[in-house]
Amino acid sequence: MKKIVVLNGSPHEHGCTATLVNEVIKGVGSQGTVVKSYHLSGMTIKACQGCRACSEKGRCVQQDGMQEILDEIASADGIVFATPVYMWQMSAQLKIAVDRLLPFLRPGYTSSLESGKKVLLAVTQGRTETSLFRHYFEHVGNNLLFLGFGSYKILIAGGTRQPEDLVNQTELLEEARQMGQWLVE
Ligand SMILES: Cc1cc2nc3c(=O)[nH]c(=O)nc-3n(C[C@H](O)[C@H](O)[C@H](O)COP(=O)(O)O)c2cc1C
Structure with missing residues (x-):
């Protein structure tokens, strides 16, 4: 059984x-895949405190909604990081969650994540030119590769x-469904 985790930062x-993500999920299909979705804005997830306890313990010491998400990501095959563009960037809700991925980074810049996890950055924006912020999301994607995710x-x-x-x-909606298929291939 494959697992997809969705973090929606809107x-x-x-x-x-959410509408864009729904189309991705259609592509994922319902056969043999479990989808776990998190609406970050409705959760209690505090910002990283930079205490570095995770570098020793391998886990975050903050007992909030991120604990479950970290466990789900660790056992997922694909992760959708979904966000509206806010001020040329991801939303603050998603950025807080991304910062909290630090426990996956182990000493010596190795990763505790199993190899091969696929990432989809699903973005919506008010501006019509979809090339405008792509370089920023490539930057985000490359950071996720650095953390140990397999491809994006x-x-x-x-x-x-x-x-x-x-x-x-x-x-675009067809592209979204294809991205969903790719996540579970
Ligand atoms: C505070 C704020 C900042 C925004 N900044 C941008 C931006 O920099 N570029 C852009 O194209 N759209 C921007 N938008 C528009 C949203 O990205 C866009 O409407 C998005 O699709 C909303 O998604 P949602 O319905 O999931 O919230 C901004 C919207 C808000 C509320």
């Missing part, structure tokens, strides 16, 4: 980002202010 549980792809929906703005973007 404050809107049923917003544009980027999916960007442009011109989205409300979920309905995605409805007529048929090519």
Whole structure:
């Protein structure tokens, strides 16, 4: 049984980002795959305190919602990091979760993650030019490779202010379903 973990960093549980993720999940399919979704904005996840306890213990000492997410990522085959673009970047909710991935980084810049995990960066943005922030998300993706994730792809929906703005973007929605398939291949 494959497992996909979704971290949605949008404050809107049923917003544009969630709509894009839903299409990715259609591509994942329901046969033989379990999908665990987290709406980060509705969870208690504190920012990394930089205490470095995780470098000794291998776990974060902050007992909050991130504990479960770290365990789920450790046993997942694919992870969707989903976010609206906020000020040319990922949302603060997702950035806090990304910082909290530090326990996967082991001494000597090795990783405790099993190899081969696939990452999809699923992004929505108000601006229509989807090339605008791609370099930033490549930077994010490369950081995730450094943390020990196996590979990443980027999916960007442009011109989205409300979920309905995605409805007529048929090519993009098809790309989203293909990304979902890729996650479980
Ligand atoms: C605080 C804030 C900052 C934003 N910054 C950008 C931006 O820098 N570039 C952009 O294209 N869209 C920006 N947007 C628009 C959102 O990225 C876009 O509408 C997104 O699809 C909303 O997704 P959601 O419905 O999941 O919240 C911003 C929106 C907000 C509220």
